[in-house]
Amino acid sequence: MNSIRLLSSNRMSGFGRCFLAMIFSVVSCLHGFSITTPENGRQIVIQGTVKSDEGEPIPYANIQVIGTVKGTLTAVDGSFKIFDLENGDYTLKISAIGFKPIYKEIAISGGEAQELNLFFEEIGVEMPLISVISNKDRVFSRVPGSVSYIDEKEIRTIQPISGNEVLRRSPGVHVVDEEGLGMRVNIGIRGLNPDRSRSVLVMEDSVPVALAPYGEPEMYYSPAIDRMAGIEILIGSGQILYGPQTIGGVVNYITASPPLEEEGAIRIQGGQGGFFSGLLNYGNTFGNTGVQVNLLRKRADDIGPTSFDITDLNAKFLFDTGAKSELGMKVGVYDESSNSTYIGLNQVMYDQGGMDFTRLAPDDRLGVSRYSLSFSHQYRISEKIKLRSIAYGYKTTRNWNRQDFSINNDNQAPSDWTGVMWGDMAIPGGAIFMRDGTGNRNREFEVVGFEPRLEVAHDLFDLENDLIFGARILYERAFEQRINGTKAGVKSGDLVEDEVRTGHAFSAYAQNKINLTEKFELSAGLRMESFNYARDIFRRNFPEIGIRDTSLLAQNNIMEVIPGLGFNYRPLQHINVYGGIHKGYAPPRTKDAITSTGDVLDLEAEKSWNFELGFRAEPSSWMYLEMTGFRMDFSNQIIPVSESSGGMGFGVVNGGATLHQGVESAFLVDLSRLFSLKRTKLNYDLNLAYVNAIFSEDRFKGESNIKGNRTPYAPEWMINSALTFETNEGLLFRLGGNYVGNQFTDEVNSIEPSANGRSGKIASYVVLDGMLAYQVSQWNSRFNISVKNLANERYIASRRPQGIRVGLPRLITLGYEYKF
Structure with missing residues (x-):
């Protein structure tokens, strides 16, 4: 009963009391509305x-x-x-x-x-996955927290070129475009910093996909939305079973499982800038073995500032190993080559226009390769006891060749200047000088993990209980080198940095859900995290000494206990009230907690207490409502100052206390049911989030106290909405809109932009998308045309990593799908 006591205490904020009153007022209204609403004839x-x-x-x-x-x-x-x-x-x-x-x-x-x-x-044999919410027991009314499930039909209706478009369909999720194609996804939830999705646990089929889940949880590889069958997003106390991050939420990409009978599809999409996406998938069951294989080829010559080429091959195998068990295996191979870069426009270039998608460093090249293998197993010990296990391993190589450049207030060209200059030398700091040198940042990551989980239905206290307990063992190793080339675009040169970082993690967890009555359920969970990490440095650049071989080894261990408590109450069949409290936790990155000189810093883990209260209701057959109020109280939030977040590459700092409060809501109206339309379907939906994320204690930047300032990249308002029209004859039309409120990009909340474009207020913007499709059933075919950014809105998507990124302009694509 801890959460109820905290929520009703005298120390509860005025916002919390007002929201609590609003929840019960709305539920009371819905109680009456659900009883008296007619079916409109x-x-x-x-x-x-x-x-x-x-x-x-x-x-x-x-x-x-x-x-x-x-x-x-x-x-x-x-x-x-x-x-x-x-x-x-x-x-x-x-x-x-x-x-x-x-x-x-x-x-x-x-x-x-x-x-x-x-x-x-x-199903006699099913893929034995440890899913977040989407299994046969998926009942949203039993999840003690905010959840979203975006299915394959919705993904196909969006017709995305980037997974970012799909993730924005979940209330409270802020996704920042970097290159416009979602190859480096930046997810922020409830005002958390979106840089490289550090505060979110991202998985594919329950397997982590970050470079190193504990020591370096950056998303330099993102699962391709083109091959997904769904996405689960879980926020709140329900995420206590997952880790290591339990601050922002859990995002689980779901791929299709082997079908019972033969089926397949060919899907192609093409458009401006040489954009092409082609997916071939095939599935069948042969005797006791099911197979699902898909091959994705995706490329573009000129989408915004980016060209890329991606090959993505995945295969799932399902083996019927007996009456009580199934074994699943998944293999993945991913290869990407793109001219991704950190450098962006400076402010004068943006203000003058005409250079939004100029390739400032055309020789920059990023190569990402990933090889993954996982096994999942399910064994039904009895009708009430199941053992699920998953073992996985993956290797990610991320080699990034980036040309050096120089910016200074005096606009003095460096000695190794190539003669290429961008910007305006008449404005102090308004020029970008391209240098004749290259930094090759070569990194390789290895991750191996194993997780057994026991699920037990029991009758403690003569009540229905569901107990889940398990353990997670993970080993990760990172190899990092920096090679400085003496010419732009070269991959060879002088080795200036060489190191290995390792981590051993152990986690144990348990959660019990008890049905106290037919209408009230209580969930209580506890997770223990232990992470032992080490940094072994072989070569580095020492101040006033230069580059030297060395042998610096430092290590540390952190341990944390993470509790969570949640409830669900169903006063009526179509109304569900839920809430919870849990401890947010994320370990520090290894390279931040141990310096390049081998010093172990007193860098704390990121910790918070997270509260949530909301309701879901279906007051009529044509209406669905959901509203959630939240409060995230950080004793110490980690503020990234890495190059990817627009800093100077020194990792992160202790940002101090921050407070995130807000409301998320979802609203869906089936207009075809409301107006009794017989041959057409017309839906309108609205997802809205208000977030007030601020620094909550005294902290000085220079002479400025930033208490009360908004945290970087945390828009106050986010709205995503869509109108969908569908007919019996196979016609489908979708008009969608996405609004992002203004954002600050630094802790002092600078309004005026800096000359280099990296700081300053980002104005709010609206992007409209349209999609038209036609299904020809007798041909098993579907044709579509999609228009992204219909109004050709020009806006700043980000001032990271090192300059302004302009949102993609209007993009038109045509597509075709054939199913067999």
Whole structure:
């Protein structure tokens, strides 16, 4: 009961008390509204329930009337209703993750309602993944925190060229474009700094994808959205089972599992700037073995400031190893070559216009390769006990060749100037001089992990309980070298830095969910994290001495216990109130906690206490509402000053106390149900977030006390909205919009931009996207045209890493998909 006591204490903020009152006021209104709302004269033609073969109701099962736009999701009790179908013969498809699809023939005649009681049969063999929320037990009303699940249909409707477009569909998620294609995803949740997604645990099929999850959690590799079947985003106390980061949230990319029968697809998309994306996937089951393979080729010659070439091959294998167990295997190979760069426009170049996507350093080249292998296993010890295990290993190579450049207030050209200058020498600090030298930053990362998890259904205190406990063992090693070339674009030269960083992590966790009543559930969890890390330096540049071989070895160990408590309360079938409290935690990066001279710094882990209170409601069959209030109170937030975050490359600093408070909300209206449209589907949705993220204690930068200032890259307002229109004839239209409020880029909240463009206020902006698709069922084909940034809005997406990044201009692509 700790969370309830804290939320109702006298020390609770005025914001918290107001939001708590608002929650109960809204729920009270919805209580009455849900009882009295009529069906507006609409005709129920099909209704019923969906249950498991054991008689348990299946919530959020997908009911689809094939060949029409009609469909729905089952309610928490497994019930469903379908309205306003014309007389005729139809086929229903009922599907849910973890169960075999049900196909049911239905004849509608004379307006008589059909009553159906449907029973799912479990898939005999399923991919044994440790998913975040999307498995057959996925019940959003039982998750003690804010959750989002973006399915494959929604991804295809967005028709994204970047995963950033999809992630923005989740309330409270701020994604900063770097090169416009999402190859280096920068995710910030609830006002946290988005640089390289350091405060978010990002996974693919439950396997971490960061370079080194503990010691260097940067996202230089991002899973390609083109091949995804869904994305899970979990925020709040429900993330206590995952780690090491439990501050921002968990993002889990989901790929398709092997199907029971043969199926496949060819999908291509092409457009301006030589952009091309081609995906081939094939799946089938041969005897006791299921296979799912996909190959992605993606490239562009000139998208914004970037050219790139990506090959991404993935394969899943599912083995039926007996009546009680399944074994899954996944193999991935990724290769990328791009002219990604850190250097951006300075302020005068942006103000004068005409150079938004000029390649300032055309010889800069980033190569990323990744090889991954994972095994997942599930063993059903009994009806109430399951053992899930996952073992994984991956190797990521990130070699970045970047040309040197110089900026100074006197606009003095360096001695090794190539003769290429950008900007304006008449403005102090307004010139960028390109130097005849290259910094080759070569890094290689190895990660191996193993996680067994036991899931037990038990009857402690004669109540229904679900217990999960497990352990996580992880080993990571990073090799880093810097080679300075004496010419622009060369990969050879002088070795000036050489080191190895290693880390051993152990984590143990347990969470028990208890149904105190039919309407009230309480979840309590605890996780222990232990991380032992070392930095072994073989060569470095010593001040006033120069480059020397050396042998500097330093190591340290940190340990933390992370508790979490959450609840769910369902006063009515269509209303769910949830809340929780958990300790946020993220270990310091190894290269920040141990200096380049081998000194172990007193750099604390990033810690916070996170509170959440919200509700989900479906007051009518045509309306869905969700609202969450949150408070994240940091005793010490880590502020990055790395090159990627626009700093000078010295890692991070203790940023001191910060406070993040706000509200997230989601609103969906099915206008076709509201207005009884029979042959069309019309939806409107709105995701809105207000975030007030500030430095909450006295701290001085020069003579300025930054207490009360907003934290960098934390917009106060974020809005994502879409209007979707679909017809029985196969036509689909989507108009979407994304609004990002103004942002500050430094701790002192500078408004006037610096000459180099790296600091200064970023103005708010709106980007509109449109998509038109046509499904030709008899050809198993789908055609589409997508327009990104319809209004051709010119805006600053970021002032990082080292200068202004302009958002992508209007981009038109055409696509085709064939399924077999």
